Amino acid sequence: MSMFDPGSFAPKHFAFAFADKVATVTLNRPERKNPLTFESYAELRDMFRDLVYAPDVKAVVITGAGGNFCSGGDVHEIIGPLTGMDMTGLLAFTRMTGDLVKAMRNCPQPIIAAVDGVCAGAGAILAMASDIRFGTPAAKTAFLFTRVGLAGADMGACAILPRIIGHGRAADLLFSGRSFSAEEGERWGFFNRVVDADALQGEAAAYAAMLANGPTFAHGMTKNQLDMEWAMPIETAIEAEAQAQAICMQTRDFERAYHGFVAKQRPTFAGD
Incomplete structure (x- = not known):
């Protein structure tokens, strides 16, 4: 690529x-x-x-x-x-x-x-x-x-x-x-x-x-879903968001946010 x-x-x-x-x-x-x-x-x-x-x-x-x-x-x-x-x-x-x-x-x-x-x-x-x-x-x-x-x-x-x-x-x-x-x-x-x-x-x-400087992988997912869901029934959109969010939950940024919250520190996101 x-x-x-x-x-x-x-x-x-x-x-x-x-x-x-x-x-x-x-x-x-x-x-x-x-x-x-x-x-x-x-x-x-x-x-x-x-x-x-x-x-x-x-x-x-x-x-x-x-x-x-x-x-x-x-x-x-x-x-x-x-x-x-x-x-x-x-x-x-x-x-x-x-x-x-x-x-x-x-x-x-x-x-x-x-x-x-x-x-x-x-x-x-x-x-x-x-x-x-x-x-x-x-x-x-x-x-x-x-x-x-x-x-x-x-x-x-x-x-x-x-x-x-x-x-x-x-x-x-x-x-x-x-x-x-x-x-x-x-x-x-x-x-x-x-x-x-x-x-x-x-x-x-x-x-x-x-x-x-935010969770840029998640931003890309948000933009994608904002457009994709225009033509979806609500039930389909909710399922699409369930899948999108599950993918984002596998990112290191999600983990960084959790550890930052526990340590009472602002997380530093890296987009991965």
Whole structure:
């Protein structure tokens, strides 16, 4: 099995840093509010797929440069070319973008989205597909697909967004394409936390560090079960959790926690 080396990874279409078990992905076209291109979509998809084979990476932060998160698909580099494609090419594109969300959900590492400023279209999807979302008061999020004549059904939005904020609120956003404020987003449960812009990166990094230094095998199991159980009846889900928990009870981290409790000391987890 080939491993992914985060220390030597040098993407062409976004910035990447790895330190202290945390990978930080920064969309870095600030002059255009960090839009995505065909190439950056594919490179992000491949990176999240490869993180399955990156045991050194325990958590991921995704953010944007220059006071904005992501303005979605680049109007000139994606939207324009799409109007000239045939159905085969269009379906290849929509499947590729969907594969990015699948890769984000399938990687075992928790993903924290640190959102400032514009978070629109596919940018809103990137935040939605993350596990934890931190925003700033300036965050403006919009699933604006209907604004360009498309369905709100994009990259899993009709499946995932209602599970985060509820069906009625998701329907409003996906039909209208309107933006919602950070205050609305936090009230609805889209944002886990809203912090000042100058504290955003530090808060996201601290949360990622907390996860990275926790029982990371168990975190991966939690993420897996959160997704797997969407389509399970309650009885099946309870059985799946019984099996998942029995597996976690065989880890050394579980043993470390017990010995730490007995000794009245905080355990040092190692992810095994």
